[in-house]
Every structure is written in structure tokens, then in C-alpha cells.
Amino acid sequence: MPSQSTQRRFWWCAALTVATIFSLILVGGIVRATGAGMGCPDWPTCFGQWVPPTSEAQLPDNYQEIYAERGYADTTFNVRKTWTEYLNRLLGVFTGMTIFATLLFSIPYRRREPRIFWFSMVGFVLVGVQGWLGSQVVATNLHTGLITLHMLLAQVIVGVLIAALIRSGRANYRDIRIDRLPRLFYPLFIVAMVAGLLQLIMGTQVREAVDLIARSSNFQDRHLWIDNLPLVFAVHKYYAIALVGLNGWLIVSVLNHSDSRILRQLSIALGAFLLGTIAIGMSMDRLHMPMFSQPLHLLLASLIFGTQLAILLVLRHALEDDKANALREHESMASLSTGGV
Structure with a gap:
């Protein structure tokens, strides 16, 4: 190394x-x-x-x-x-x-x-x-x-x-105990990431619609933009509720069942980014898309994706190490058994 x-x-x-x-x-x-x-x-x-x-x-x-x-x-x-x-x-x-x-x-x-x-x-x-x-x-x-x-x-x-x-940093994940997390944690985390990517794609469609409306109005009359957005905006907005609920359960599961410092830190960061996204999303809806809201909303969505990916990769490396350790332990037991015979 x-x-x-x-x-x-x-x-x-x-x-x-x-x-x-x-x-x-x-x-x-x-x-x-x-x-x-x-x-x-x-x-x-x-x-x-x-x-x-x-x-x-x-x-x-x-x-x-x-x-x-x-x-x-x-x-x-x-x-x-x-x-x-x-x-x-x-x-x-x-x-x-x-x-x-x-x-x-x-x-x-x-x-x-x-x-x-x-x-x-x-x-x-x-x-x-x-x-x-x-x-x-x-x-x-x-x-x-x-x-x-x-x-x-x-x-x-x-x-x-x-x-x-x-x-x-793979050497730092060897002591993470995946078995302490709920049984459905890993598959539901995959679901949360796929659902998050779908939300990001819908967000890009909303963003393209906003761009067209903004240009046609010469970036004026922001209070009229939301009323002219297509249906995908409503889907994007209410779909976020389910995403926050699912990610919230995953975050609480880590905080309650894992003693891994890195997983806990990443989960807390994920929760903070989700709360920030909710706040910015509400400001876009209630304050008629203020100029600061769109860039911050995009940044927080990107940070959510990046944090989820980091958690997933840490879990995968920890899972690989668990399997490798189990295999070595099995081979060691088999060797001892053969030696005894």
C-alpha cells in the first residue's frame, strides 16, 4: 500500500x-x-x-x-x-x-x-x-x-x-457491523437511491420548463412562473414527501443501530441536506421562486446524491470485508478440522 x-x-x-x-x-x-x-x-x-x-x-x-x-x-x-x-x-x-x-x-x-x-x-x-x-x-x-x-x-x-x-479509506470500514442494521436497510437504501435519481431527473425537467418561462418573460414576473409549470412540477413536489420519509427511516436506523462513526456522520449530513432541500423547496413555492432558491436547491440535491452514494459505498465495502472475514474463518476452521483428522 x-x-x-x-x-x-x-x-x-x-x-x-x-x-x-x-x-x-x-x-x-x-x-x-x-x-x-x-x-x-x-x-x-x-x-x-x-x-x-x-x-x-x-x-x-x-x-x-x-x-x-x-x-x-x-x-x-x-x-x-x-x-x-x-x-x-x-x-x-x-x-x-x-x-x-x-x-x-x-x-x-x-x-x-x-x-x-x-x-x-x-x-x-x-x-x-x-x-x-x-x-x-x-x-x-x-x-x-x-x-x-x-x-x-x-x-x-x-x-x-x-x-x-x-x-x-477502505481500511476504516472493516469494523463496521452490517448485521446490526435492520434486515431491510440495504435493499431499501438501494430503492432510496434509485428513487432519488428519478427525482433528480424530474427536477431537470422542471428546470428546463422554468428556463423556457424565464426567457419568454425576460426573467421578469417570477410570481407567475409556478402557475405556468407543467404537471411534472406537482409530481416532483409531492414525490419528495415519500423520499423524505424513506430517507428519514434510513437515517434513524443508522443512528439507532450503528456505532460506526463514518456512517453516523454521513447520515447526519444527509438529514441536514434533506431538511435544507425542504426549506428551499418551500421558499420556491411560497416566495415565487426567489433567485437564490434555484441554485441552492440544485446544490442540495447534488449533495444528497453524493452523500447517499458515499453511504452506499461504505456499506458495500463493509459487506465485502464481512464476507471475506467469514470465508477466512471458514477456511481456518476447515483446516483445523482436517489437521485434527
């Missing part, structure tokens, strides 16, 4: 990358909610510059005609939207740097724990794909389907890196 210092470097770098991607999901949500996606109408530069302008006076007098010829009609410089999108891109570049460092620190794992290396490699490749997809979002003038795909790919990247993180 790699040395403790090597393991520590990998863990902190991978954790930083995961935190950065969650931050990128939040900033991406802010970009989407504020309509700042075309704040930079070209890529990778912004208004043809590596550092965007701070005022319209720094652009050519005919810049609107230039971008209209490129297929971006009605391009108007807005310093707030431009710098919001530019900071989103800078954070994306920083994410690329941290995932590359994570890949480098995963190299010592290639022989003993090759999955950690390959998870890191997949994450690195997908971040490159994510960057290309971001350029296509700009090239297609914010095509809603590509924006949704862009967001879902971020969830996949987070999932891959969480898998690498959990795998790197």
Missing part, C-alpha cells in the same frame, strides 16, 4: 476536487438562474478577450453586429452577467487542475488498489468532456438539453471521485 503521507495527499486532493465540483454546480446554478449563460458569447475567450471587459466602452462600437453575424443576435454587454459567467469558467479551469493533481496522486495505487487510479482517470477524462460540452452550450446559444446534460455529467464526475475517495 502507498505510504500514509501519499494516502493523505490523495485524500485531501480528491476531497478538494469534490468540494470544487459542488461549488461549480452552485455557480452554474447561479449562472442559469440569473440568465448569465451568454454573458460571454464566445468560448474559450470572453468577448474575444482572455480577461473580459468591465465596461461596454472597452468593446468595438459594432460588437453587436459582429456577434449577430456569428449567430448571437441581441448580444448586449452586461458587466454582472459577463463576470458571473467568466468566474464560472475560472472555477471550471481550477477544477481541471485539481482533478489532474488527483490523478497524479492516484498513481501509487495502481498495483494494490487499481480502482482508485482508474476512478481518478475516468474523472479526469470526464472533466475534459465537461469542458467541451460547456463550449457546445455556448455555441448552441444555451440549448436547454445540453445545459441539463452538462449538469448531469457533473453529478457523474462527483460520483466517480467519491468512489475513489471511499475506496482509498
Whole structure:
């Protein structure tokens, strides 16, 4: 196994990358909610510059005609939207740097724990794909389907890196007693994760509908948006009640029956994210979708998925270790029995 210092470097770098991607999901949500996606109408530069302008006076007098010829009609410089999108891109570049460092620190794992290396490699490749997809979002003038795909790919990247993180700490799960949890805990946890993914997909459909309504109203009259949403919004809202109930039972089960520190901490975090999602969801419904609510709602949904995945992987590793220990004990007993004969 790699040395403790090597393991520590990998863990902190991978954790930083995961935190950065969650931050990128939040900033991406802010970009989407504020309509700042075309704040930079070209890529990778912004208004043809590596550092965007701070005022319209720094652009050519005919810049609107230039971008209209490129297929971006009605391009108007807005310093707030431009710098919001530019900071989103800078954070994306920083994410690329941290995932590359994570890949480098995963190299010592290639022989003993090759999955950690390959998870890191997949994450690195997908971040490159994510960057290309971001350029296509700009090239297609914010095509809603590509924006949704862009967001879902971020969830996949987070999932891959969480898998690498959990795998790197596998030695810490050997003492977890799975048999202390309720009999139905593991299968119901799988159900909760699948149901959560379905909820996330429905949420993307709601988000696309909100985008269309927001654009048609020029991001005005927010109090009318909910009334114009399709049926999937109602399903998404009331389906959440069943999800909270199921996850609540799972959280209570861990707190009552498990003495594993990591499982308890992850379960408490999951409960906090669920409560936060409920609060933000209520604000969206009662306060007519305030601007802060959509990015936070997306971030919390992503954190719920990431925390559920972490719990599932810890349980799986603990279950694998239990089976391995049982097999070794059985072989040892068989050997003693044979020796006795």
C-alpha cells in the first residue's frame, strides 16, 4: 500500500476536487438562474478577450453586429452577467487542475488498489468532456438539453471521485457491523437511491420548463412562473414527501443501530441536506421562486446524491470485508478440522 503521507495527499486532493465540483454546480446554478449563460458569447475567450471587459466602452462600437453575424443576435454587454459567467469558467479551469493533481496522486495505487487510479482517470477524462460540452452550450446559444446534460455529467464526475475517495479509506470500514442494521436497510437504501435519481431527473425537467418561462418573460414576473409549470412540477413536489420519509427511516436506523462513526456522520449530513432541500423547496413555492432558491436547491440535491452514494459505498465495502472475514474463518476452521483428522 502507498505510504500514509501519499494516502493523505490523495485524500485531501480528491476531497478538494469534490468540494470544487459542488461549488461549480452552485455557480452554474447561479449562472442559469440569473440568465448569465451568454454573458460571454464566445468560448474559450470572453468577448474575444482572455480577461473580459468591465465596461461596454472597452468593446468595438459594432460588437453587436459582429456577434449577430456569428449567430448571437441581441448580444448586449452586461458587466454582472459577463463576470458571473467568466468566474464560472475560472472555477471550471481550477477544477481541471485539481482533478489532474488527483490523478497524479492516484498513481501509487495502481498495483494494490487499481480502482482508485482508474476512478481518478475516468474523472479526469470526464472533466475534459465537461469542458467541451460547456463550449457546445455556448455555441448552441444555451440549448436547454445540453445545459441539463452538462449538469448531469457533473453529478457523474462527483460520483466517480467519491468512489475513489471511499475506496482509498477502505481500511476504516472493516469494523463496521452490517448485521446490526435492520434486515431491510440495504435493499431499501438501494430503492432510496434509485428513487432519488428519478427525482433528480424530474427536477431537470422542471428546470428546463422554468428556463423556457424565464426567457419568454425576460426573467421578469417570477410570481407567475409556478402557475405556468407543467404537471411534472406537482409530481416532483409531492414525490419528495415519500423520499423524505424513506430517507428519514434510513437515517434513524443508522443512528439507532450503528456505532460506526463514518456512517453516523454521513447520515447526519444527509438529514441536514434533506431538511435544507425542504426549506428551499418551500421558499420556491411560497416566495415565487426567489433567485437564490434555484441554485441552492440544485446544490442540495447534488449533495444528497453524493452523500447517499458515499453511504452506499461504505456499506458495500463493509459487506465485502464481512464476507471475506467469514470465508477466512471458514477456511481456518476447515483446516483445523482436517489437521485434527
